[in-house]
Amino acid sequence: MAKLPEIRLCVGTAGPQxxxxxxxxxxxxxxxxLEVRLAEKLPHLRIADRAVALRAVKLMxxxxxxxxRAVGYEQVDVWA
Structure with a gap:
């Protein structure tokens, strides 16, 4: 999964999922x-849930x- 360009975060957790x-x-x-490609590469994979954000107001x-499209920049204070 780490080699797929669409993957931004992949973490293991405890529990059934x-x-x-x-x-x-x-x-x-x-x-x-993407789900089809993952199912082909990982036949034991079961997708238990998914959530979709249709529009992002801010990204990075x-x-x-x-x-x-980027139209501005918001300074982020990491110490706030």
């Missing part, structure tokens, strides 16, 4: 295609417009 992944995809279709400190 023992893996959490955060992915960035451009569309719902891309999310479905950049303010985004409705099309997802």
């Amino acid at each position: 023992n893996l959490i992944a955060t992915v960035w995809v451009a569309s719902l279709l891309d999310a479905q295609l 400190g950049r303010l985004l417009d409705a099309e997802g």
Whole structure:
């Protein structure tokens, strides 16, 4: 999974669902295609739940417009 460019975070947890992944995809279709690719590569994988954020207002400190383009920057104070 670490070699897939869509994967942004992948961590192990304790319990019956023992893996959490955060992915960035451009569309719902891309999310479905990623699930298919994962199922092909990892036949024992079971996807227990998923959540989709349809629009991000801010990403990596950049303010985004409705099309997802960076239109500004918000300074983040990591010590606040």
